[in-house]
Amino acid sequence: MPDLLLELRSEEIPARMQRRAADDLKKLVTDALVERGFLYEGAKAFATPRRLALHIAGLPARGEAVREERRGPRVGAPEAAVQGFLKSAGLDSLDQAKTVTDPKKGEFYLAVIEREGRPTLDVLAEILPQVIRAFPWPKSMRWGAASAKPGALRWVRPLQSIVATFGPETETPDVVAFSVDGIEAGTTTYGHRFLAPGAIEVKRFDDYIQSLERAKVVLDPDRRKDIILHDARDLAFARGLELVEDEGLLEEVAGLVEWPVVLMGSFDESFLDIPAEAVRATIRANQKCFVLRRSGSEALAPAFILVSNLVASDGGAAIVAGNERVVRARLSDAKFFWETDKATRLEDRLPKLDSIVFHEKLGTQGERVARIAALAREIAPLVGADPDLAERAARLAKADLVTEMVGEFPELQGLMGRKYAALQGEHPSVAAAIEEHYKPLGPSDRVPTDPVSIAVALADKLDTLVGFWAIDEKPTGSKDPYALRRAALGVLRLNIESRLKINISDLLWRNYISRIDKHVLEMISVSDVFSREHMSNFSSQVEDIQYKIDTIQTRHEINAFRHVFMNDGNLLSFVIDRLKIYLRDQGARHDLIDAVFALPGQDDLLMVVRRVEALGGFLDTEDGRNLLAGYRRAANILRIEEKKDGRAYDAAPDPALIAQGVPEERALAEALDRATRDATEAVSREDFAGAMRALSTLRVPVDAFFDKVTVNADDPALRANRLSLLNALRAATRPVADFSRIEG
Amino acid sequence: MSSPVDLSPKTSFQGLILTLQQFWAAQGCVILQPYDMEVGAGTFHPATTLRALGPKPWKAAYVQPSRRPKDGRYGENPNRLQHYYQFQVILKPNPENLQELYLASLAAIGVDLGLHDIRFVEDDWESPTLGAWGLGWECWCDGMEVSQFTYFQQVAGFECAPVAGELTYGLERLAMYVQGVENVYDLNFNGGEGADRVSYGDVFLQAEQEYSRHNFEAADTAMLFRHFADAEAACRSYLAAGAPAEEGGRHRMVQPAYDQCIKASHVFNLLDARGVISVTERQSYILRVRELAKACGGAWLLTEAGGAALAA
Incomplete structure (x- = not known):
């Protein structure tokens, strides 16, 4: 079966866009083929700095023939109807139509239209230019004389040539005939810009990839990565060094070369006085080179790996010398930054934060630091941290943003602060918290364990969340420019993985209150602002307040309050949504999560998690499964009977009637009393496993009850009482979870 | 008759400038002189900013002294200057072989393309003050940025139709590279030897010190x-x-x-x-x-x- 080869050769494509572009090319072309009914055996796309290529194997030479029957008017219908039928079916006369007989409607005409499948070559000639014209580059441009006209082709950088061939392995393939903005598809491409500048004629994918290889182009980005990685490791090993691996850098570097040549350079040992991370950042960010360490040690070696695109006539000596010069200049700058930064204490940098705007509507970094410091101090006792240390760490946490080093390498924020703090003799917990307060940076990042770090990390994230909610800047869809989802996940992981017992709405409230204008606070006479009761009071007073004190300031505050605490999509519900996602990612069943969240007041994160865990454990036992079955049976009967009678059986069962009943009924009533009491009591001690154990005692009496007792007794009073008993069973599970949400 | 000084681009700063001017003159550019005002970059020259707008073809090349007051280092930094030279080329519309022309210009100033690793690394250029942006690259030679290469998409808030190609050579950096010196002030300016040698420092060091004082203090x-x-x-x-x-x-x-x-x-x-x-x-x-x-x-x-x- 024939194959398609497509190559789009352009000026240098940004490294970060190449992989996505290859994927898009494959998807767009294959989707368009499938949409037109063309199936294929396999497709693979490739990218280098100067080309995107696509190989689709096993396409049919033409599409499937289509046979369509079209029913016409009955025989003897008016002429107009017959003419209309002939026209729509594309027939010249009725001789070309068949006559068929329908038992009900009699004889009528039938046209059989057979269309041959379209040649794939034609379909490709239609699809490919469309894909090229509408290609989803993140940023695209116009160029050259053609750019004077509207509607000119846009591409990531100027598109230079197109190769498009289609045909079976055994024959010379056809060129897919199309052109885009004057670029004709053909069979000519070019190899490496410097090493093999001549034109190459290609037929199909097999000879294409080989010709490119001869012309010093490795088409497959993963092969380029392999070559770089292995050559780099070997080169390092030969000098007794180890490569500091870096997947992001590897991916980028593989997108900067068509023919990777790995070389090693060195720098002066004295630059290793600079913190290793800063050396690495300098060499990585500016030079896109890898750093090395001494074998078996964490310490960096004064050497680096560079990846060039050239087999140089001097074996690379000039390239290495040139790169070494630049690395030397950059490291000199880094060393200068490091020495300059050390000369100023972190606290002396704080006034500078007052002139840096954090966000237009959220004030300066200085104001933010003051809030975080106050909140960290409040949180400290809750997490077992020294309040003075937590406050100190929070005060210094952002000071490194105004150091030279972080100005140059923003990714070193926190880390440099820690180094400078340690050098100026701060408490080790304070130094650690300066780095760790940004953590965790995502689902797989480490959660800090030092209580001081936890206090500052929580304060930082809560301040961010409350702030952005107050100005109604929430994440929407794929847009989350302030990384608020990450901040919320951070709050959750800090609480859950450090086993903290903190009430989340209380924390949000504390931070919120610290932002409110003092005037407004006085006006709404909140004396003890740090309590949840006040939150709900405030909440109920909101409408009132708006009428009483209608100033711009109060209106502003009240709007902010609504965004944070009341409106749809308020912060607490956002955090809880993130918690559900977090629990699901941890493997918890979504129905158990719903069963727990169906209970009111679930804002103690750790408690929620433990409840879900305990419930899952319980339902894995035989007692648990049986009790769930019993619960369901009871709930079903109640649902049916309550619907039938149009009333609820929510009264407590009458002990007198139970005393007269069968022994199993009495046994269940007693067991329910005990289990409800024990489960409620265990929940109040936050002993969820204990609550589950209490419920599990119900299994035997419940089974026996359903075995021996007829609920729908003839005596209406007895029947009503037994239904109330079932209701008591349904209610007994409520302190633990809403069992009706449990599936399976 | 041989010149008393060596005007090869690998030997003197001015030789480098003269070579680039020759090269681009041969491509049909008008060779202009620097604009007679203080500007932050060659792009500000009306020969680029204004001429990039509108449908008329335009080819020009010129040296432009560029002032970046904040980059002053009192003459103490080997790479950073508050006054330096850019060599600016603008071609509207950009010819199809602009990359090849650029590489040929590097060869002309003595960069052996079989010996040095030249790379086009993504760089989206934007000038917020000029309301201008374009796509292109930083051009690297053995890991050092030596030029900027931009296809102007918009200037002064207007779409460029047709698009102009802009090349900006950092002359001091290039000269340091081809002359093999590590400190800008050590560059040979005039190609003279011994008593005839004039260095970049002879010409500009005092100015860098004075202007740094002026820019930051006075x-x-x-x-x-x-x-x-x-x-x-x-x-x-x-x-x-x-x-x-x-x-x-x-x-x-x-x-x-x-x-x-x-x-x-x-x-x-x-x-x-x-x-x-x-x-x-x-x-x-x-x-x-x-x-x-x-x-x-x-x-x-x-x-x-x-x-x-x-x-x-």
Whole structure:
């Protein structure tokens, strides 16, 4: 079966866009083929700095023939109807139509239209230019004389040539005939810009990839990565060094070369006085080179790996010398930054934060630091941290943003602060918290364990969340420019993985209150602002307040309050949504999560998690499964009977009637009393496993009850009482979870 | 007859400049002289900013002294200068082989393309003050950025139609590379040897020290604030004075107005270096300059050189 080869050769494509572009090319072309009914055996796309290529194997030479029957008017219908039928079916006369007989409607005409499948070559000639014209580059441009006209082709950088061939392995393939903005598809491409500048004629994918290889182009980005990685490791090993691996850098570097040549350079040992991370950042960010360490040690070696695109006539000596010069200049700058930064204490940098705007509507970094410091101090006792240390760490946490080093390498924020703090003799917990307060940076990042770090990390994230909610800047869809989802996940992981017992709405409230204008606070006479009761009071007073004190300031505050605490999509519900996602990612069943969240007041994160865990454990036992079955049976009967009678059986069962009943009924009533009491009591001690154990005692009496007792007794009073008993069973599970949400 | 000094681009700074001028002259560029005002980059020269707008073809190359007051280091940093030279090439529309031309120009100044690793690394260029952006690359030679290569998409807020290609060579860096020196002040300027040798430091070191003092310590900020306001007002009043009398008429005073835009931009850079502009104000100053640039760009499109006659 024939194959398609497509190559789009352009000026240098940004490294970060190449992989996505290859994927898009494959998807767009294959989707368009499938949409037109063309199936294929396999497709693979490739990218280098100067080309995107696509190989689709096993396409049919033409599409499937289509046979369509079209029913016409009955025989003897008016002429107009017959003419209309002939026209729509594309027939010249009725001789070309068949006559068929329908038992009900009699004889009528039938046209059989057979269309041959379209040649794939034609379909490709239609699809490919469309894909090229509408290609989803993140940023695209116009160029050259053609750019004077509207509607000119846009591409990531100027598109230079197109190769498009289609045909079976055994024959010379056809060129897919199309052109885009004057670029004709053909069979000519070019190899490496410097090493093999001549034109190459290609037929199909097999000879294409080989010709490119001869012309010093490795088409497959993963092969380029392999070559770089292995050559780099070997080169390092030969000098007794180890490569500091870096997947992001590897991916980028593989997108900067068509023919990777790995070389090693060195720098002066004295630059290793600079913190290793800063050396690495300098060499990585500016030079896109890898750093090395001494074998078996964490310490960096004064050497680096560079990846060039050239087999140089001097074996690379000039390239290495040139790169070494630049690395030397950059490291000199880094060393200068490091020495300059050390000369100023972190606290002396704080006034500078007052002139840096954090966000237009959220004030300066200085104001933010003051809030975080106050909140960290409040949180400290809750997490077992020294309040003075937590406050100190929070005060210094952002000071490194105004150091030279972080100005140059923003990714070193926190880390440099820690180094400078340690050098100026701060408490080790304070130094650690300066780095760790940004953590965790995502689902797989480490959660800090030092209580001081936890206090500052929580304060930082809560301040961010409350702030952005107050100005109604929430994440929407794929847009989350302030990384608020990450901040919320951070709050959750800090609480859950450090086993903290903190009430989340209380924390949000504390931070919120610290932002409110003092005037407004006085006006709404909140004396003890740090309590949840006040939150709900405030909440109920909101409408009132708006009428009483209608100033711009109060209106502003009240709007902010609504965004944070009341409106749809308020912060607490956002955090809880993130918690559900977090629990699901941890493997918890979504129905158990719903069963727990169906209970009111679930804002103690750790408690929620433990409840879900305990419930899952319980339902894995035989007692648990049986009790769930019993619960369901009871709930079903109640649902049916309550619907039938149009009333609820929510009264407590009458002990007198139970005393007269069968022994199993009495046994269940007693067991329910005990289990409800024990489960409620265990929940109040936050002993969820204990609550589950209490419920599990119900299994035997419940089974026996359903075995021996007829609920729908003839005596209406007895029947009503037994239904109330079932209701008591349904209610007994409520302190633990809403069992009706449990599936399976 | 041999020259008493060596004017090879690998031996002297001026040899490098002369070679680039020769190269681009041979490509049909008009070789201009630097614009006679203080600018932050070669792009500000009206031969680029204004000429990039409108449909008329244009090819020019020139050296432009560029002032970056904040980059002053009192002559103590081997790479950083508050005054340096850019070599600027603008070709509208960009020829199809602009990358090849650029590489040939490197070969002409003595960069052996079989020996050095030349790379085109993504760099999206944007000038907030000029309301301009384009896509292109930093051009690396053995890991060092030696030029910027940009396809202008928009200038002064107007789409470029056709697109112009812009090349900017960092002359000091290139010269340091081809001469093999590590400190800019050690560059051989004139190609002379012994007593005849004039270094870059001989020419510029004292100026770097004096201007660093001026930029960071002495520049009269009250006067500069006044100058900014004056330049802004003058730009607008010249534009108003030259505005077309009737619909479809020509603008008659764009370039003098644009001079005032350039002036405002440089005065802003000086104020910024003096640290008297806060972060929030900074944005609004940039915006004010951009508004001037846009107004000048719009007026330029109503002139003959801006293609008004062709459109009519």
